[in-house]
Amino acid sequence: MDKVIRLNQLFIYPVKSLKGIELDESVVTEKGLLHDRHWMIVNPKGMFITQRQFPQMALLSTHINNDYLVIANQQSGQSIEVPLVPTKPLPKCEATVWKNKCQVLQECDDVGRWLTEQLKTPWPVRLVRMAEGFTRQVDQSEKFGVGDHFVETQFADGFPFLIANQASLDELNRHLEMPVPMNRFRPNMVIEGLEPFEEHRIKSLVNESIRFDLRYPCERCIVTTVDQKLGTKHPLQEPLKTLIKLNPMPNNNNAAAFAENATVVIKNNHPLKRGEQFYFT
Template sequence: MRVQSLFIYPVKSLAGIEVSSFELDEFGPAGDRRWMLVGDQGQFITQRQLPLLANVTTHIGPQGVEIGVPGQGDFVLKPGNGRMAVKVWRDTVDALTGPEPADAAISRYLGQSLRFVYMPDESVRRVDPLRVPENRRVGFADGFPLLITNQASLDELNSRLANAVDMRRFRPNVVISGAEAWSEDGWQSITVGETRFAVAKPCSRCVMTTVDPDTGLKDPDTEPLRTLSRYRKTGDGVIFGQNVVHQGSGRLSVGDAVDISQQES
């Protein structure tokens, strides 16, 4: 088994970036989902509410994170001095405000008031202690530092669909090839190179999987979520991929060898 592809998402729910390698820090992949969009009340905003966010590109340039807003131009995201409390799911996090020109551009594009916020190093959002007993932190990802998916499982899903979808629908950080379809259901830990990842929980999927990452439009037949729900529904929801927590630092690269430890049956 090998690492087939790697992705980072500098801004939660904006387009991701496929990379050849990334470093791990305390939060997960370095720079992953440290930025987020919020509404006027500080509540997090994603493609669940605004699927056209998929059309806002991200890039890591010499000045840091850059975004491209359709019809508005390119903007560098730099944290400012303003602070605000923001909500991401059940967590309240102290965040820094972003640049006003980027806020204005994204608000014009989507027709409502939005602003960028950044999670600084001193803000601590804990990973769900019911799933991960040790005190670990996460950025603005939904709940865990990394998501790992299995290419064979996507291939099997696509064999059931009239129109195949690509892995970007599921927004993974690490895609593994060479495993059997749905074998991830029994994964207990994953070792990539010298770095071990503990499996925390299966990833329950939502309407975001129905958004075409190339157009920002939702599938009218709610695929692939509809098909997944017919045979991948569990007590944790409709499942695709595994949420994991890294057990150390290091660099992951495409082509790295992967070793899997299975749960005892």
């Protein structure tokens, strides 16, 4: 009998590198889950910033209601609202995420001032969203090996979905003095039913509604060392150092892999739900 894989947890991260939201269900698009990485914070030159440089970004939570994105500081108790649909035209500008220059809309100055104050950055920051009609295409040809391969996504690092395996986290934690939660790895989907790190050896997760194609292991960075409750980095760079030894990237023993980058083929428009079952190929 084929092994059944269960979707155990489902997350979106409306603002790149801020705290995510756990959901019971979500709308799936080819560019990612609805509202996932729809906004990002940029420096005065328009370059994106993340917890790599500012681990205190982990302290800002996000929430979405019918009308607003709400960003809150769990330490100060302060919050600010950003309309999901702009109430007036937003200024257009350019922002950069990795190698991609994107056409974006800048949220109002009050949001930028609030974020600068909460994050205590050395210069003013701004919150931007992707401009309507602009499509970000990420060149992933090096990972696919043959031909030209471009992936469409919002402000995610390189792929629209990140799928993690609960058994892999359990195995990692068996090698750590202080276990870490899944939020260190910021996945969209957490699955159960596979052996540890078996996600790197399968091609797809499939059911009657949708197919997720697992494209390439996710190379992990220093963000995995950030305590998402405290907004501070581990002094010994754990769990990254242990993960490098336990599960290195293909052809690079000095880098760690955890979870799989994925794309999607949508068979119908049913929402993706926690508890949903898949078979793998």
